[in-house]
Amino acid sequence: xxxxxxxxxxxxxxxxxxxxxxxxxxxxxxxxxxxxxxxxxxxxxxxxxxxxxxxxxxxxxxxxxxxxxxxxxxxxxxxxxxxxxxxxxxxxxxxxxxxxxxxxxxxxxxxxxxxxxxxxxxxxxxxxxxxxxxxxxxxxxxxxxxxxxxxxxxxxxxxxxxxxxxxxxxxxxxxxxxxxxxxxxxxxxxxxxxxxxxxxxxxxxxxxxxxxxxxxxxxxxxxxxxxxxxxxxxxxxxxxxxxxxxxxxxxxxxxxxxxxxxxxxxxxxxxxxxxxxxxxxxxxxxxxxxxxxxxxxxxxxxxxxxx
Numbered sequence: 001x002x003x004x005x006x007x008x009x010x011x012x013x014x015x016x017x018x019x020x021x022x023x024x025x026x027x028x029x030x031x032x033x034x035x036x037x038x039x040x041x042x043x044x045x046x047x048x049x050x051x052x053x054x055x056x057x058x059x060x061x062x063x064x065x066x067x068x069x070x071x072x073x074x075x076x077x078x079x080x081x082x083x084x085x086x087x088x089x090x091x092x093x094x095x096x097x098x099x100x101x102x103x104x105x106x107x108x109x110x111x112x113x114x115x116x117x118x119x120x121x122x123x124x125x126x127x128x129x130x131x132x133x134x135x136x137x138x139x140x141x142x143x144x145x146x147x148x149x150x151x152x153x154x155x156x157x158x159x160x161x162x163x164x165x166x167x168x169x170x171x172x173x174x175x176x177x178x179x180x181x182x183x184x185x186x187x188x189x190x191x192x193x194x195x196x197x198x199x200x201x202x203x204x205x206x207x208x209x210x211x212x213x214x215x216x217x218x219x220x221x222x223x224x225x226x227x228x229x230x231x232x233x234x235x236x237x238x239x240x241x242x243x244x245x246x247x248x249x250x251x252x253x254x255x256x257x258x259x260x261x262x263x264x265x266x267x268x269x270x271x272x273x274x275x276x277x278x279x280x281x282x283x284x285x286x287x288x289x290x291x292x293x294x295x296x297x298x299x300x301x302x303x304x305x306x307x
Contacts, residue, residue, distance in 0.1 A: 003057045006038075008084035009068065010050045012288040012295050013077050015166070018046035020077060025049065027071030035064070044301035048292070052084055080283040082267060082296050088247040090297045094175050095235045095261055097253030098186035098193055098207070100129075101271050102168045102200060102290075107192045108139075110161040111146055114153045121145060131256030131276045135187060135227040139208070140220075147219030151212065154191050162192065164200060167290030172201045173305040174294055181242065185234045187227050187257050201307070206234055232260035252293060253277065269293055 011028065013019045032051060040051040061081050068079050083089065099106045112121030121142050128138035172182045184197045184205040197205035209222040224230070231253075239249050251258070251265035254273040262268030262281050270281035271290070278284045285292045294304065 004036075004054045005057050006084040006086075007053045007055050008050045008082050008089075008296075008298065009053060009064075010043075010048070010080050010082060010296055011072075011077050012048045012080075012285070012292040013046075013075075014287055015044075015047055015289060015291065017076070017287075019075055020046055020049055024072055024075060024077065028068055031064070031067035031071040043295050043299070047288075048295040048301070050295070050298070076287040078285050078287050078292060080285075080296060082283055083247075084298065085247075088245065088266060090178060090180075090299070091175065091250040091267060092180050092244050092248040093235070093239055093242065093250065094172065094180055094182045095185050095231070095238065095249070095251045095265070096172075096183070096202075097231075097255070097258050098184055098196055099188050100254045101252055101258075102165060102184065103196055104163050104165050105161055107157065107162065107188050108142055108146070110157045111149060111154065112142070113161075114149055114157065115146065117145060128257070129255030130274045131259075135257045136225045139187065139225055139227075143217075143221055144219045146217055149217045150215055151191075154210075158192060158195055162196070164196070165290055167288075167292070168200050169307055170304050171290045171293055173307050174299065174303065176201065176203070177305045181238065183234065183238055185226075185231050185261075187225075187231070187255075189221070206230075228257040228260045231258060232264055235261045235264055250293065250297075252290075267296065269296065 011020055036054040038052040042049050096102050106125050109118055109122040109125055112118040124138050124142050127133045128135050176182055182202045184193050184202040186193050186207040188207050189210050190207045193205040193207040208226050211218040211220045247266035249265045250267045251261040252269040252271050254271050256276055268282045270278040270284040
């Protein structure tokens, strides 16, 4: 007989949307018929709700999620089933992708716009993030097209184009206030990760280093290129250095080069992600903002650190 484990069925929506109401919850409760429901509670009224379940270790999850999705219909609500063991639910290490995850842009595409070739660069980026192109090769191809950009151009990109995704600072500051280490690990460039990390409050950042000569990009990055395997290595190394069980780690990203770290983390989250990533992650957020990752860990909105 399988051991029973604690799980949380978590419903989240955009902050302030109020789309989770009594009608939706009545349908969800019906979908939970036959499940062992230990408790249910609001994490933020109208925005985040969870039901705590006791389920066999080998219980199949897809059918439960299908029933809940059917009960909700086309409402803009994210539905996730995550482990809810009290000892490991709140993570002690966050490893986050930057482009289109912590920020709303792809920095390399915006760099291309400085030369009037954004569409050309973005087409390669999109294919790489979908897993259709080798990441390292795609990065070298795009960098060759960006040769000649000045450091002043890069600063303009950061100042004029880059915006934080909603909830980024709250996610990082709340987890850090509760003892977690927060790392920004990107296949992009340290020029941007250092600035985004400072703006959000990450403890550290890792990314590729642009090669510059006489104040201009040479069209190359320093080897080795930080990609999928380097992101995984960062997650594993940071957890090992802090003697953390893998169950206490959280990784979030949107593109194919995030798949390895998402798969290895105790909780791997696809944030507004490409289909290949959404299909593999433990949890997915489409409608909510980055604070949804706090709800997945059982945080109540009253516990959020707002800065």
